[in-house]
Amino acid sequence: MVNGKRTLIIIPALNESGSIADVVGEVRGELPGVDVLVVDDGSTDRTAAVAAAAGALVAKLPYNLGVGGAMRLGYRYARDHDYDVAIQIDADGQHDPRYVPKLVDLLDDNDLVIGARFAGEGDYNVRGPRRWAMVMLSAVLSRVARTKLTDTTSGFRAANRRVIEMFAGWYPAEYLGDTVETLVHTARRGYRIRQVPVAMRKRMAGTPSHSPAKAMVYLGRAFAVLTLALIRR
Amino acid sequence: MKLTLVTGLTGLLLLGTIVELLRRRQLREKYGMLWLAVLIIVIPLSLFPRLLDNVAELLGVASGVSLVLFLGIVFLLLVCVHLSWEVSALEEETRTLAEDFALLRAEIDADRAARDELVSTDG
Numbered sequence: 583m584v585n586g587k588r589t590l591i592i593i594p595a596l597n598e599s600g601s602i603a604d605v606v607g608e609v610r611g612e613l614p615g616v617d618v619l620v621v622d623d624g625s626t627d628r629t630a631a632v633a634a635a636a637g638a639l640v641a642k643l644p645y646n647l648g649v650g651g652a653m654r655l656g657y658r659y660a661r662d663h664d665y666d667v668a669i670q671i672d673a674d675g676q677h678d679p680r681y682v683p684k685l686v687d688l689l690d691d692n693d694l695v696i697g698a699r700f701a702g703e704g705d706y707n708v709r710g711p712r713r714w715a716m717v718m719l720s721a722v723l724s725r726v727a728r729t730k731l732t733d734t735t736s737g738f739r740a741a742n743r744r745v746i747e748m749f750a751g752w753y754p755a756e757y758l759g760d761t762v763e764t765l766v767h768t769a770r771r772g773y774r775i776r777q778v779p780v781a782m783r784k785r786m787a788g789t790p791s792h793s794p795a796k797a798m799v800y801l802g803r804a805f806a807v808l809t810l811a812l813i814r815r
Numbered sequence: 816m817k818l819t820l821v822t823g824l825t826g827l828l829l830l831g832t833i834v835e836l837l838r839r840r841q842l843r844e845k846y847g848m849l850w851l852a853v854l855i856i857v858i859p860l861s862l863f864p865r866l867l868d869n870v871a872e873l874l875g876v877a878s879g880v881s882l883v884l885f886l887g888i889v890f891l892l893l894v895c896v897h898l899s900w901e902v903s904a905l906e907e908e909t910r911t912l913a914e915d916f917a918l919l920r921a922e923i924d925a926d927r928a929a930r931d932e933l934v935s936t937d938g
Protein backbone atom coordinates (compact mmCIF):
# COMPACT_ATOMS: atom_id res chain seq x y z
CA MET A 583 0.00 0.00 0.00
CA VAL A 584 1.18 3.50 -0.89
CA ASN A 585 -1.18 6.27 0.28
CA GLY A 586 -3.91 3.67 0.72
CA LYS A 587 -3.55 2.31 -2.81
CA ARG A 588 -2.66 -1.30 -3.59
CA THR A 589 0.61 -0.90 -5.47
CA LEU A 590 2.61 -3.25 -7.66
CA ILE A 591 6.20 -2.44 -8.61
CA ILE A 592 7.10 -4.00 -11.96
CA ILE A 593 10.81 -4.44 -12.69
CA PRO A 594 11.77 -5.61 -16.19
CA ALA A 595 15.17 -7.24 -15.97
CA LEU A 596 17.63 -8.68 -18.42
CA ASN A 597 20.85 -10.07 -16.95
CA GLU A 598 20.85 -7.84 -13.88
CA SER A 599 21.91 -10.34 -11.23
CA GLY A 600 24.50 -7.82 -10.00
CA SER A 601 21.97 -5.18 -8.99
CA ILE A 602 18.52 -6.79 -8.78
CA ALA A 603 18.86 -7.96 -5.15
CA ASP A 604 19.76 -4.44 -3.96
CA VAL A 605 16.98 -2.86 -6.03
CA VAL A 606 14.32 -5.28 -4.72
CA GLY A 607 15.68 -4.90 -1.18
CA GLU A 608 15.65 -1.10 -1.38
CA VAL A 609 12.11 -0.99 -2.80
CA ARG A 610 10.78 -3.29 -0.08
CA GLY A 611 12.66 -1.34 2.57
CA GLU A 612 11.48 2.10 1.45
CA LEU A 613 7.94 1.03 0.59
CA PRO A 614 6.66 -1.53 3.06
CA GLY A 615 3.47 -3.18 1.90
CA VAL A 616 4.03 -2.98 -1.84
CA ASP A 617 4.37 -6.08 -3.99
CA VAL A 618 7.34 -6.39 -6.31
CA LEU A 619 7.14 -8.32 -9.57
CA VAL A 620 10.40 -8.93 -11.40
CA VAL A 621 9.91 -9.95 -15.02
CA ASP A 622 12.98 -11.90 -16.03
CA ASP A 623 13.18 -11.66 -19.78
CA GLY A 624 15.19 -14.74 -20.69
CA SER A 625 18.26 -13.77 -18.69
CA THR A 626 21.24 -16.08 -18.99
CA ASP A 627 22.49 -15.26 -15.50
CA ARG A 628 20.89 -15.86 -12.09
CA THR A 629 18.61 -12.81 -12.16
CA ALA A 630 15.41 -14.78 -11.42
CA ALA A 631 16.87 -16.77 -8.52
CA VAL A 632 18.50 -13.70 -6.96
CA ALA A 633 15.29 -11.67 -7.26
CA ALA A 634 13.19 -14.42 -5.69
CA ALA A 635 15.66 -14.75 -2.82
CA ALA A 636 15.37 -10.98 -2.24
CA GLY A 637 11.63 -11.40 -1.76
CA ALA A 638 10.19 -10.45 -5.14
CA LEU A 639 7.55 -12.30 -7.11
CA VAL A 640 9.29 -13.51 -10.25
CA ALA A 641 7.78 -14.14 -13.68
CA LYS A 642 10.26 -15.85 -15.95
CA LEU A 643 9.68 -15.47 -19.68
CA PRO A 644 10.83 -18.43 -21.78
CA TYR A 645 12.74 -16.17 -24.17
CA ASN A 646 13.53 -12.50 -24.65
CA LEU A 647 10.53 -10.33 -25.53
CA GLY A 648 12.10 -6.93 -24.91
CA VAL A 649 11.09 -4.36 -22.31
CA GLY A 650 7.65 -3.90 -23.93
CA GLY A 651 6.90 -7.62 -23.85
CA ALA A 652 7.96 -7.83 -20.23
CA MET A 653 5.88 -4.79 -19.28
CA ARG A 654 2.67 -6.09 -20.86
CA LEU A 655 3.08 -9.22 -18.76
CA GLY A 656 3.50 -6.98 -15.72
CA TYR A 657 0.39 -4.92 -16.50
CA ARG A 658 -1.63 -8.10 -17.11
CA TYR A 659 -0.53 -9.34 -13.70
CA ALA A 660 -1.55 -6.01 -12.17
CA ARG A 661 -4.97 -6.13 -13.82
CA ASP A 662 -5.64 -9.77 -12.94
CA HIS A 663 -4.67 -9.21 -9.32
CA ASP A 664 -6.65 -6.01 -9.00
CA TYR A 665 -3.93 -3.48 -8.20
CA ASP A 666 -4.79 0.23 -8.03
CA VAL A 667 -1.37 1.38 -9.18
CA ALA A 668 1.41 -0.24 -11.24
CA ILE A 669 4.88 1.30 -11.24
CA GLN A 670 7.71 0.46 -13.60
CA ILE A 671 11.25 0.71 -12.20
CA ASP A 672 14.56 -0.20 -13.85
CA ALA A 673 16.52 -3.16 -12.51
CA ASP A 674 19.86 -1.36 -12.64
CA GLY A 675 19.27 0.82 -9.57
CA GLN A 676 19.03 4.11 -11.47
CA HIS A 677 15.61 4.92 -10.08
CA ASP A 678 15.24 5.95 -6.47
CA PRO A 679 12.16 4.28 -4.91
CA ARG A 680 11.82 7.20 -2.49
CA TYR A 681 10.13 9.11 -5.34
CA VAL A 682 7.37 6.52 -5.60
CA PRO A 683 4.95 8.14 -3.11
CA LYS A 684 5.30 11.41 -5.04
CA LEU A 685 4.37 9.65 -8.30
CA VAL A 686 1.43 7.91 -6.64
CA ASP A 687 0.19 11.21 -5.17
CA LEU A 688 0.01 12.74 -8.62
CA LEU A 689 -2.06 9.82 -9.88
CA ASP A 690 -5.01 11.37 -8.04
CA ASP A 691 -5.38 13.89 -10.85
CA ASN A 692 -3.48 12.10 -13.62
CA ASP A 693 -3.55 8.72 -15.30
CA LEU A 694 0.13 8.25 -16.13
CA VAL A 695 2.97 9.87 -14.18
CA ILE A 696 6.56 9.82 -15.44
CA GLY A 697 9.66 10.21 -13.30
CA ALA A 698 11.81 12.46 -15.49
CA ARG A 699 15.47 13.36 -15.63
CA PHE A 700 16.51 16.76 -17.02
CA ALA A 701 13.71 18.41 -15.11
CA GLY A 702 15.83 20.22 -12.58
CA GLU A 703 16.75 17.51 -10.15
CA GLY A 704 20.00 15.50 -10.32
CA ASP A 705 22.82 15.85 -12.81
CA TYR A 706 22.33 13.23 -15.51
CA ASN A 707 23.84 14.44 -18.79
CA VAL A 708 23.65 13.24 -22.37
CA ARG A 709 25.33 14.74 -25.43
CA GLY A 710 25.48 14.36 -29.21
CA PRO A 711 22.87 12.66 -31.41
CA ARG A 712 21.30 10.98 -28.38
CA ARG A 713 20.61 14.40 -26.94
CA TRP A 714 19.11 15.67 -30.24
CA ALA A 715 16.86 12.62 -30.30
CA MET A 716 15.69 13.38 -26.78
CA VAL A 717 15.09 17.04 -27.58
CA MET A 718 13.02 16.11 -30.65
CA LEU A 719 11.04 13.50 -28.76
CA SER A 720 10.24 15.81 -25.85
CA ALA A 721 9.24 18.69 -28.13
CA VAL A 722 6.81 16.60 -30.16
CA LEU A 723 5.46 14.49 -27.32
CA SER A 724 4.94 17.52 -25.07
CA ARG A 725 2.64 18.94 -27.74
CA VAL A 726 0.79 15.67 -28.23
CA ALA A 727 0.31 15.19 -24.49
CA ARG A 728 -0.36 18.91 -23.82
CA THR A 729 2.04 18.86 -20.87
CA LYS A 730 5.75 19.42 -20.42
CA LEU A 731 7.73 16.19 -20.96
CA THR A 732 11.51 16.34 -20.75
CA ASP A 733 12.37 12.65 -20.51
CA THR A 734 10.11 10.66 -22.79
CA THR A 735 12.16 7.46 -22.72
CA SER A 736 12.16 7.24 -18.94
CA GLY A 737 11.54 3.77 -17.56
CA PHE A 738 10.16 5.19 -14.30
CA ARG A 739 6.37 5.47 -14.64
CA ALA A 740 3.26 5.04 -12.56
CA ALA A 741 -0.09 4.02 -14.04
CA ASN A 742 -3.54 4.05 -12.49
CA ARG A 743 -6.29 1.46 -13.05
CA ARG A 744 -7.53 2.88 -16.34
CA VAL A 745 -4.06 2.89 -17.87
CA ILE A 746 -3.24 -0.56 -16.41
CA GLU A 747 -6.37 -1.86 -18.12
CA MET A 748 -5.31 -0.32 -21.44
CA PHE A 749 -1.66 -1.44 -21.23
CA ALA A 750 -2.70 -5.00 -20.27
CA GLY A 751 -4.43 -5.32 -23.63
CA TRP A 752 -2.06 -3.25 -25.73
CA TYR A 753 1.62 -2.62 -25.19
CA PRO A 754 4.09 -2.55 -28.08
CA ALA A 755 7.13 -4.80 -27.95
CA GLU A 756 8.92 -2.91 -30.70
CA TYR A 757 12.05 -0.88 -30.13
CA LEU A 758 11.19 2.44 -28.43
CA GLY A 759 7.53 1.47 -28.73
CA ASP A 760 7.33 0.83 -25.01
CA THR A 761 8.16 4.46 -24.29
CA VAL A 762 7.44 6.72 -27.27
CA GLU A 763 4.48 4.94 -28.81
CA THR A 764 2.74 4.28 -25.50
CA LEU A 765 2.91 8.01 -24.72
CA VAL A 766 1.33 8.99 -28.04
CA HIS A 767 -1.33 6.29 -27.66
CA THR A 768 -2.14 7.25 -24.07
CA ALA A 769 -2.34 10.97 -24.80
CA ARG A 770 -4.49 10.46 -27.91
CA ARG A 771 -7.03 8.54 -25.88
CA GLY A 772 -7.49 11.48 -23.58
CA TYR A 773 -5.61 10.22 -20.53
CA ARG A 774 -3.77 12.83 -18.51
CA ILE A 775 0.03 12.53 -18.42
CA ARG A 776 2.29 14.39 -15.99
CA GLN A 777 5.97 14.31 -15.23
CA VAL A 778 7.77 14.61 -11.91
CA PRO A 779 11.43 15.62 -11.71
CA VAL A 780 13.58 12.85 -10.29
CA ALA A 781 17.32 12.56 -9.76
CA MET A 782 18.77 9.64 -11.67
CA ARG A 783 21.56 7.59 -10.12
CA LYS A 784 24.43 5.70 -11.69
CA ARG A 785 23.76 2.12 -12.70
CA MET A 786 24.81 -0.20 -9.84
CA ALA A 787 26.29 -3.03 -11.90
CA GLY A 788 26.14 -4.67 -15.31
CA THR A 789 26.50 -2.96 -18.66
CA PRO A 790 24.39 -0.14 -20.11
CA SER A 791 22.44 -1.12 -23.21
CA HIS A 792 23.54 1.86 -25.32
CA SER A 793 27.01 2.49 -26.67
CA PRO A 794 28.00 5.92 -28.04
CA ALA A 795 28.48 4.40 -31.50
CA LYS A 796 24.79 3.54 -31.64
CA ALA A 797 23.70 7.09 -30.88
CA MET A 798 23.24 8.12 -34.51
CA VAL A 799 21.25 5.01 -35.34
CA TYR A 800 19.21 5.75 -32.25
CA LEU A 801 18.35 9.21 -33.55
CA GLY A 802 17.16 7.75 -36.87
CA ARG A 803 15.08 5.07 -35.23
CA ALA A 804 13.60 7.51 -32.74
CA PHE A 805 12.49 9.68 -35.64
CA ALA A 806 11.01 6.69 -37.50
CA VAL A 807 9.17 5.38 -34.44
CA LEU A 808 7.80 8.82 -33.63
CA THR A 809 6.55 9.40 -37.18
CA LEU A 810 4.95 5.99 -37.21
CA ALA A 811 3.32 6.52 -33.82
CA LEU A 812 1.87 9.82 -35.00
CA ILE A 813 0.31 8.40 -38.18
CA ARG A 814 -0.98 5.31 -36.40
CA ARG A 815 -4.33 5.33 -34.76
CA MET B 816 4.28 7.42 -71.48
CA LYS B 817 1.54 4.87 -70.91
CA LEU B 818 4.06 2.48 -69.35
CA THR B 819 5.31 5.15 -66.97
CA LEU B 820 1.73 5.72 -65.87
CA VAL B 821 1.18 2.00 -65.19
CA THR B 822 4.42 1.50 -63.25
CA GLY B 823 4.09 4.78 -61.39
CA LEU B 824 0.53 4.04 -60.31
CA THR B 825 1.50 0.52 -59.19
CA GLY B 826 4.26 1.98 -57.05
CA LEU B 827 1.95 4.54 -55.44
CA LEU B 828 -0.72 1.89 -54.82
CA LEU B 829 1.83 -0.31 -53.06
CA LEU B 830 3.00 2.65 -50.99
CA GLY B 831 -0.58 3.41 -49.94
CA THR B 832 -1.21 -0.22 -48.98
CA ILE B 833 1.90 -0.44 -46.82
CA VAL B 834 1.26 2.86 -45.05
CA GLU B 835 -2.32 1.78 -44.32
CA LEU B 836 -1.19 -1.64 -43.02
CA LEU B 837 1.30 0.11 -40.75
CA ARG B 838 -1.37 2.52 -39.56
CA ARG B 839 -3.65 -0.37 -38.63
CA ARG B 840 -0.79 -2.09 -36.78
CA GLN B 841 -0.98 -5.11 -39.06
CA LEU B 842 2.71 -4.84 -39.93
CA ARG B 843 5.51 -4.83 -37.40
CA GLU B 844 7.72 -1.75 -37.55
CA LYS B 845 10.78 -3.60 -38.86
CA TYR B 846 8.99 -5.03 -41.90
CA GLY B 847 7.10 -1.84 -42.59
CA MET B 848 10.31 0.19 -42.60
CA LEU B 849 11.91 -2.30 -45.01
CA TRP B 850 9.10 -2.04 -47.55
CA LEU B 851 8.86 1.72 -47.24
CA ALA B 852 12.57 1.99 -48.00
CA VAL B 853 12.13 -0.24 -51.05
CA LEU B 854 9.26 1.85 -52.36
CA ILE B 855 11.20 5.07 -51.87
CA ILE B 856 13.75 3.63 -54.29
CA VAL B 857 11.26 2.00 -56.64
CA ILE B 858 8.82 4.86 -57.20
CA PRO B 859 11.30 7.30 -58.80
CA LEU B 860 12.56 4.42 -60.93
CA SER B 861 9.06 3.55 -62.08
CA LEU B 862 8.50 7.16 -63.12
CA PHE B 863 11.92 7.59 -64.75
CA PRO B 864 13.09 4.13 -65.86
CA ARG B 865 16.19 5.61 -67.53
CA LEU B 866 17.51 6.88 -64.18
CA LEU B 867 19.91 3.98 -63.78
CA ASP B 868 21.27 3.95 -67.35
CA ASN B 869 24.56 5.56 -66.32
CA VAL B 870 25.14 3.14 -63.47
CA ALA B 871 24.23 0.26 -65.79
CA GLU B 872 26.79 1.35 -68.34
CA LEU B 873 29.41 1.55 -65.62
CA LEU B 874 28.69 -2.06 -64.62
CA GLY B 875 28.59 -3.30 -68.21
CA VAL B 876 24.84 -3.95 -68.20
CA ALA B 877 23.12 -3.13 -71.49
CA SER B 878 20.31 -1.00 -70.09
CA GLY B 879 19.16 0.44 -66.78
CA VAL B 880 15.98 -1.57 -66.99
CA SER B 881 17.78 -4.92 -66.95
CA LEU B 882 19.86 -3.69 -64.03
CA VAL B 883 16.67 -2.92 -62.12
CA LEU B 884 15.33 -6.41 -62.91
CA PHE B 885 18.56 -8.01 -61.76
CA LEU B 886 18.70 -6.00 -58.51
CA GLY B 887 15.02 -6.71 -57.93
CA ILE B 888 15.54 -10.47 -58.13
CA VAL B 889 18.57 -10.33 -55.84
CA PHE B 890 16.56 -8.29 -53.36
CA LEU B 891 13.59 -10.68 -53.43
CA LEU B 892 15.94 -13.61 -52.83
CA LEU B 893 17.40 -11.81 -49.82
CA VAL B 894 13.91 -11.14 -48.47
CA CYS B 895 13.06 -14.86 -48.87
CA VAL B 896 16.20 -15.87 -47.00
CA HIS B 897 15.38 -13.38 -44.26
CA LEU B 898 11.84 -14.73 -43.92
CA SER B 899 13.12 -18.33 -43.70
CA TRP B 900 15.43 -17.16 -40.97
CA GLU B 901 12.55 -15.52 -39.11
CA VAL B 902 10.42 -18.66 -39.44
CA SER B 903 13.26 -20.77 -38.07
CA ALA B 904 13.48 -18.47 -35.06
CA LEU B 905 9.70 -18.67 -34.58
CA GLU B 906 9.78 -22.48 -34.74
CA GLU B 907 12.45 -22.52 -32.09
CA GLU B 908 10.31 -20.25 -29.91
CA THR B 909 7.12 -22.32 -30.25
CA ARG B 910 9.17 -25.39 -29.43
CA THR B 911 10.37 -23.74 -26.21
CA LEU B 912 6.80 -22.71 -25.42
CA ALA B 913 5.50 -26.26 -25.97
CA GLU B 914 8.18 -27.61 -23.64
CA ASP B 915 7.36 -25.05 -20.97
CA PHE B 916 3.70 -25.92 -21.28
CA ALA B 917 4.33 -29.67 -20.99
CA LEU B 918 6.56 -29.16 -17.97
CA LEU B 919 3.89 -27.03 -16.29
CA ARG B 920 1.22 -29.64 -17.01
CA ALA B 921 3.43 -32.40 -15.62
CA GLU B 922 3.94 -30.36 -12.46
CA ILE B 923 0.23 -29.67 -12.03
CA ASP B 924 -0.66 -33.33 -12.66
CA ALA B 925 1.90 -34.45 -10.09
CA ASP B 926 0.51 -31.94 -7.59
CA ARG B 927 -3.03 -33.12 -8.19
CA ALA B 928 -2.07 -36.78 -7.87
CA ALA B 929 -0.31 -36.05 -4.59
CA ARG B 930 -3.38 -34.22 -3.30
CA ASP B 931 -5.75 -37.04 -4.34
CA GLU B 932 -3.49 -39.51 -2.59
CA LEU B 933 -3.69 -37.44 0.60
CA VAL B 934 -7.48 -37.23 0.42
CA SER B 935 -7.89 -41.00 -0.15
CA THR B 936 -5.57 -41.96 2.72
CA ASP B 937 -7.32 -39.44 5.00
CA GLY B 938 -10.81 -40.64 4.16
Ligand SMILES: Nc1nc2c(ncn2[C@@H]2O[C@H](COP(=O)(O)OP(=O)(O)OP(=O)(O)O)[C@@H](O)[C@H]2O)c(=O)[nH]1
Nearest residue numbers: 594595596598623648649652672673674790791792
Ligand atom coordinates in the same frame (compact mmCIF):
# COMPACT_ATOMS: atom_id res chain seq x y z
N1 LIG C 1 12.50 -7.33 -19.85
C1 LIG C 1 13.56 -6.76 -20.43
N2 LIG C 1 14.20 -5.83 -19.76
C2 LIG C 1 15.27 -5.27 -20.33
C3 LIG C 1 15.73 -5.62 -21.61
N3 LIG C 1 16.83 -4.84 -21.90
C4 LIG C 1 17.00 -4.05 -20.82
N4 LIG C 1 16.07 -4.32 -19.88
C5 LIG C 1 15.88 -3.69 -18.56
O1 LIG C 1 15.38 -2.38 -18.78
C6 LIG C 1 15.91 -1.51 -17.82
C7 LIG C 1 16.62 -0.36 -18.49
O2 LIG C 1 17.71 -0.82 -19.22
P1 LIG C 1 19.04 -0.01 -19.31
O3 LIG C 1 20.01 -0.87 -20.04
O4 LIG C 1 19.44 0.45 -17.95
O5 LIG C 1 18.61 1.20 -20.22
P2 LIG C 1 18.66 2.74 -19.88
O6 LIG C 1 18.40 2.97 -18.44
O7 LIG C 1 17.76 3.41 -20.86
O8 LIG C 1 20.12 3.12 -20.27
P3 LIG C 1 21.43 3.34 -19.34
O9 LIG C 1 21.54 4.83 -19.21
O10 LIG C 1 22.53 2.75 -20.13
O11 LIG C 1 21.21 2.65 -18.04
C8 LIG C 1 16.80 -2.35 -16.91
O12 LIG C 1 16.03 -2.72 -15.81
C9 LIG C 1 17.12 -3.56 -17.77
O13 LIG C 1 17.35 -4.71 -17.00
C10 LIG C 1 15.04 -6.64 -22.31
O14 LIG C 1 15.35 -7.03 -23.43
N5 LIG C 1 13.95 -7.17 -21.66
Ligand SMILES: [Mg+2]
Nearest residue numbers: 672674676785
Ligand atom coordinates in the same frame (compact mmCIF):
# COMPACT_ATOMS: atom_id res chain seq x y z
MG1 LIG D 1 19.39 2.19 -16.95
